[in-house]
Amino acid sequence: MKERVKVKVINNSKSLNNPKYETSGSDAVDLMACYDCGEKVIRYRKDNSEEVIDVNKTTSLVLYPSQRMLIPTGLKMEVPEGFRFQIYSRSGLSLKSGIVVANSPGKVDSDYRGSVGVVLLNVSDKPFRINHGDRIAQGSIEESIQLEWTNEKDLSKTKRGEGGFGHTGVESPSSNEVTPDDKINK
Numbered sequence: 023m024k025e026r027v028k029v030k031v032i033n034n035s036k037s038l039n040n041p042k043y044e045t046s047g048s049d050a051v052d053l054m055a056c057y058d059c060g061e062k063v064i065r066y067r068k069d070n071s072e073e074v075i076d077v078n079k080t081t082s083l084v085l086y087p088s089q090r091m092l093i094p095t096g097l098k099m100e101v102p103e104g105f106r107f108q109i110y111s112r113s114g115l116s117l118k119s120g121i122v123v124a125n126s127p128g129k130v131d132s133d134y135r136g137s138v139g140v141v142l143l144n145v146s147d148k149p150f151r152i153n154h155g156d157r158i159a160q161g162s163i164e165e166s167i168q169l170e171w172t173n174e175k176d177l178s179k180t181k182r183g184e185g186g187f188g189h190t191g192v193e194s195p196s197s198n199e200v201t202p203d204d205k206i207n208k
Contacts, residue, residue, distance in 0.1 A: 029163065031097055031100075032098040034096045034098070035056045053097075053159040054155050055093045055153065055158050056154065056155075061139075064091065065092075066091065068089065077154075078154075082151055082152070084149045085152055087144050088144065088145075090124050090143050093139060093142055094137060095138045098138065105166055107129070107163055107164075108161060108163075109123055109159050110126055111126050111159060112159060112160050120148070121142055121150055121158070140158055142158060
């Protein structure tokens with residue numbers, strides 16, 4: 023049996039239930055767009071200006087390509103100390119529609135008591151409609167370990183050394199460069 027961690031929750035939705043595991047093997051719960059919880063949606067335009075939108079259960083919002091939107095879940099939670107609630111993109115939503123959690127993973131720390139929202143980003147080239155109750159992200163509880171820093175003059179030597187991005191020593195089996203002779207599907 024999987025270990026259970028009790029998380030206190032306030033669900034401000036008038037119509038949506040608490041998140042639940044869809045199958046016995048699920049590691050995460052689905053988070054839903056909540057438009058009947060008294061919270062507003064914040065849409066960020068391409069010029070980074072904010073648009074605050076009043077919503078209700080019948081609202082249908084469109085997330086346009088390259089646009090971000092903060093969608094309320096209607097939830098406030100008390101995560102036990104030593105844990106965090108992580109918010110991730112839903113794989114099917116990402117693959118099929120190009121909708122991702124912009125700050126993935128989003129994080130709810132154990133001392134946060136405010137409303138939980140999901141920052142969605144449309145990385146596709148098509149507008150995407152988000153309705154009340156749509157499953158927009160997934161979340162899981164994880165152990166949180168804090169760092170303890172020790173100041174040193176030197177660090178241990180490794181083969182990689184200070185090689186940054188692209189310096190793990192693993193090469194792709196073939197070139198990823200596109201040439202004029204390549205046939206590209208559009």
